[in-house]
Amino acid sequence: MFIKSRSDTKRIISKVDFYYLMDIDQKVLLYNTKALSLKQSHLEIIKQYYNRWEADNTINLKHRFIKLFVLNKTASKTMWIRLDKYFNKRRIQNRDVGNLIRKLIEENIYPVRIFQSVSEWLDPRAVIQGNKNTRLINSGLLVFENDDSLEESILCAKELDTVLKGNKTFVFSGNISIHVWYHDFVAENYIKVNEEEFIIKREYYDRVARYNAFVEFKEKINYDIDKRVIIDSRRVVPMINTINALTGRIVTKLESLDISTDILRKNTQVWN
Numbered sequence: 001m002f003i004k005s006r007s008d009t010k011r012i013i014s015k016v017d018f019y020y021l022m023d024i025d026q027k028v029l030l031y032n033t034k035a036l037s038l039k040q041s042h043l044e045i046i047k048q049y050y051n052r053w054e055a056d057n058t059i060n061l062k063h064r065f066i067k068l069f070v071l072n073k074t075a076s077k078t079m080w081i082r083l084d085k086y087f088n089k090r091r092i093q094n095r096d097v098g099n100l101i102r103k104l105i106e107e108n109i110y111p112v113r114i115f116q117s118v119s120e121w122l123d124p125r126a127v128i129q130g131n132k133n134t135r136l137i138n139s140g141l142l143v144f145e146n147d148d149s150l151e152e153s154i155l156c157a158k159e160l161d162t163v164l165k166g167n168k169t170f171v172f173s174g175n176i177s178i179h180v181w182y183h184d185f186v187a188e189n190y191i192k193v194n195e196e197e198f199i200i201k202r203e204y205y206d207r208v209a210r211y212n213a214f215v216e217f218k219e220k221i222n223y224d225i226d227k228r229v230i231i232d233s234r235r236v237v238p239m240i241n242t243i244n245a246l247t248g249r250i251v252t253k254l255e256s257l258d259i260s261t262d263i264l265r266k267n268t269q270v271w272n
Contacts, residue, residue, distance in 0.1 A: 035112045036071070045243075045270055046105070046111065063120035064121070068080070070110060073108045074107075111243070114238065115237060142185035143181055143182070145229045147226065150178070163221060164182050166182070166183065169253060172249075173244065174243070174250060179237060191208050206233045207232070240253045
């Protein structure tokens, strides 16, 4: 059932936020452990890989945040950084990312995971009067994920391919899931609200629309999809052609879902 009242919205979204924060805590612990166990040989592979690397153009990064989980080898610690803030840049475009990654590595800071935001954001100085928070300028991607196993994730992606009409991208996470990026999601199609109020509270209603979309598509497929991934307008997803240094595999855009899991794992492996 679609969300209708504000009380329903707060109850459902608060519950999702609670479990999402628990999920983040668990991931950070896993990320720390894995990153700190990387050998020098792994770091050399990372350095060589990004030596001539350039960002994929499937997504325009100009109005998106790029977030990295990195290993500072000099300080022997891990940390999250946002590329625009670290380098004090107002906007970062696709052509800039490769050079900035290489500058990080020159500082002995190695990218373990590289992510981009699913949504595009407006400069805070351009928001409407009285609203000081950064707000969405459009709905961005709707991201579907089943992470029960790689085999099941491929089957789930195949079903989603039949029910999602329009532009979509299939991305191997470098671990155990296929992400389905739905490019044609428009929040206004999944919620009825006054246009002026929608503009003022864009992020809030965007999340409501995402939940309604989740309900609609969940009923059309036979596999579980992660509610937290879909509903979160601030979600980040791994950038295509980057190394998932937790597994030693490349995040890969798939041209076809008719591929064996063994071949997929083998073809994307950069270290064991």
